[in-house]
Amino acid sequence: MKILCLIRQVPDAEAKVKTKASKMDFDGTTMALDGMDEYGVEQALRINEGGANTIAVALGSNRFEDAIRRALAMGIERAIHIETDTIFDVVSQAKILKAVVLEENPDIVFVGGQHADTDSQALGAALAEALEWNQITWTTELTLDNNQAKATHDVDDGKESLELTLPAIITTQQGLNEPRYPTLPNIMKAKKKELKKTTPAEYGISTSKVQIVAQEIQERARLNKLIDGKDPIAAAEQLIKLLHEEAKVI
Amino acid sequence: MILVQCEFDTKLKKSALELLGAAQKLGGDITAVLLGTGAGAVATEAAQYANQVLVCEDALLEPYTAKTFAKAIADLAEQAEATIVLLAGSRGGRELAPRVAVRLDAAYLEDATNIERIEGGLRIQHYAFLARVTETLEATAPIVVCSVKPNTQAIAETRAAGEIYEVELELTASGVNILGRIQEKTTRVALTEASLVVTGGRGLGSPENFALIEGLADVIGAGVGATRAAVDAGWRPYGEQVGQTGKTVQPNAYIAVGVSGAVQHLSGMGKSKNIIAINKDPEAPIFKVADYGIIGDLHTIMPALIDAAKKLRD
Numbered sequence: 066m067k068i069l070c071l072i073r074q075v076p077d078a079e080a081k082v083k084t085k086a087s088k089m090d091f092d093g094t095t096m097a098l099d100g101m102d103e104y105g106v107e108q109a110l111r112i113n114e115g116g117a118n119t120i121a122v123a124l125g126s127n128r129f130e131d132a133i134r135r136a137l138a139m140g141i142e143r144a145i146h147i148e149t150d151t152i153f154d155v156v157s158q159a160k161i162l163k164a165v166v167l168e169e170n171p172d173i174v175f176v177g178g179q180h181a182d183t184d185s186q187a188l189g190a191a192l193a194e195a196l197e198w199n200q201i202t203w204t205t206e207l208t209l210d211n212n213q214a215k216a217t218h219d220v221d222d223g224k225e226s227l228e229l230t231l232p233a234i235i236t237t238q239q240g241l242n243e244p245r246y247p248t249l250p251n252i253m254k255a256k257k258k259e260l261k262k263t264t265p266a267e268y269g270i271s272t273s274k275v276q277i278v279a280q281e282i283q284e285r286a287r288l289n290k291l292i293d294g295k296d297p298i299a300a301a302e303q304l305i306k307l308l309h310e311e312a313k314v315i
Numbered sequence: 316m317i318l319v320q321c322e323f324d325t326k327l328k329k330s331a332l333e334l335l336g337a338a339q340k341l342g343g344d345i346t347a348v349l350l351g352t353g354a355g356a357v358a359t360e361a362a363q364y365a366n367q368v369l370v371c372e373d374a375l376l377e378p379y380t381a382k383t384f385a386k387a388i389a390d391l392a393e394q395a396e397a398t399i400v401l402l403a404g405s406r407g408g409r410e411l412a413p414r415v416a417v418r419l420d421a422a423y424l425e426d427a428t429n430i431e432r433i434e435g436g437l438r439i440q441h442y443a444f445l446a447r448v449t450e451t452l453e454a455t456a457p458i459v460v461c462s463v464k465p466n467t468q469a470i471a472e473t474r475a476a477g478e479i480y481e482v483e484l485e486l487t488a489s490g491v492n493i494l495g496r497i498q499e500k501t502t503r504v505a506l507t508e509a510s511l512v513v514t515g516g517r518g519l520g521s522p523e524n525f526a527l528i529e530g531l532a533d534v535i536g537a538g539v540g541a542t543r544a545a546v547d548a549g550w551r552p553y554g555e556q557v558g559q560t561g562k563t564v565q566p567n568a569y570i571a572v573g574v575s576g577a578v579q580h581l582s583g584m585g586k587s588k589n590i591i592a593i594n595k596d597p598e599a600p601i602f603k604v605a606d607y608g609i610i611g612d613l614h615t616i617m618p619a620l621i622d623a624a625k626k627l628r629d
Binding site for chain 2: 079156181184185193199203225227280288290298307315
């Protein structure tokens with residue numbers, strides 16, 4: 066089975082993000098492989114033990130190379146980096162990635178359920194449509210039997226189980242598995258693995274349909290009225306009074 | 316023309332009323348789309364808010380699969396010459412809308428909290444970077460597809476009833492075989508629609524102690540939430556999880572009990588109008604975003620809080 070994993074480099078969830086002149090400023094921000102994508106990388110390595118026929122694909126700036134090396138250090142066999150500083154809309158991304166998928170012809174493409182930079186859930190579905198494949202989003206359980214996939218995934222009001230014939234796009238999330246940490250020997254090996262560089266222009270795409278006009282950090286000013294709970298009954302009564310009379314929420 | 320894909324059960328869902336409200340605010344001709352079993356039964360209701368209602372109950376629309384629905388919506392958008400297509404920013408809407416956008420070769424804007432027209436397209440606001448950043452995006456394209464975040468738009472106003480049309484579509488089976496669905500039912504108000512939410516975290520120490528969370532929720536009429544840590548520990552069902560990998564909530568008051576306040580959790584509730592924290596650790600990050608709070612042991616504070624809330628209610 067051949068498996069492709071789409072990956073991204075995003076600010077580490079614990080890192081503080083900041084803006085400068087209404088644009089993100091990543092100077093000094095720790096970046097990491099998107100945690101949601103990591104579940105897909107791990108799943109690929111569990112399906113194809115040893116990492117044979119697993120490929121990581123990243124569409125983004127040169128800093129994405131760290132995320133690619135991380136995926137390779139986890140065990141992915143080789144990688145393709147479509148390098149660009151343009152932030153493409155998801156429909157254009159799907160066009161570029163469709164071309165890569167058709168070249169590689171995988172059975173499964175894993176994509177993170179929601180990306181930690183754009184907060185977008187769209188890429189898996191967009192790529193599935195571009196390829197006219199089916200998709201399984203927010204997957205928490207996956208079993209394969211030849212080219213049949215059985216999965217459980219989250220929907221708005223609960224869970225759904227389904228089966229389909231591969232190929233398919235499968236979006237991943239917490240609960241699917243526990244991603245491994247790369248070992249030191251594997252980190253060393255990853256440096257020698259194949260990393261093919263290409264550009265969106267090679268797939269005939271050069272402009273985005275969506276422009277980012279501004280990025281602002283809007284923090285609501287919080288009242289921060291904190292009560293000492295040494296006397297629980299007095300503290301509780303004071304809080305209920307504040308919620309009723311001042312905040313007017315109960 | 317604005318095409319609105321409406322979610323419904325026995326009547327229009329709130330998400331649909333919000334989308335129709337957003338469409339009315341944008342202005343222009345509105346076409347409501349109702350797809351699947353039971354569509355005909357809500358057509359009259361939808362007609363109160365739109366100029367046209369398109370109804371299709373094709374058997375291939377049941378059960379729902381994203382691929383078949385995307386073709387149906389895109390075909391209707393093309394036939395109706397829509398320039399804007401609105402879908403709900405629900406989990407289901409956000410796996411459907413990108414497919415519609417690809418089929419139409421449209422520009423796609425996701426999970427908008429605010430929408431306005433600009434020359435030749437739309438400008439929206441949405442959250443990014445785990446909801447820590449508000450982005451303003453513009454799309455100018457012949458067709459713009461936009462999903463709209465739930466609970467952000469005013470509900471549509473009724474107007475002169477529009478025309479209802481039953482339409483036929485050329486659909487094909489998606490090939491996905493749905494084996495089963497487990498609906499997570501709660502007797503309490505749905506988390507994403509609750510105006511009050513009480514959430515428990517790892518600080519509760521045991522699943523039994525969630526009785527304290529439920530106790531307060533029942534007295535004040537709140538929904539019950541849980542952190543990822545509490546769900547991972549098997550204390551609570553996933554349906555109650557609030558945060559990056561769970562639900563996003565924006566209630567009038569969010570009461571976090573024994574919740575430290577990790578970034579991933581804050582991304583799911585940080586936009587709440589009031590945040591109330593109860594935690595024994597004064598350094599817990601949740602206090603930095605709290606409007607009100609008690610620093611102390613939740614095991615003694617929660618029973619006192621339930622009593623005080625009961626007194627107020629009675």
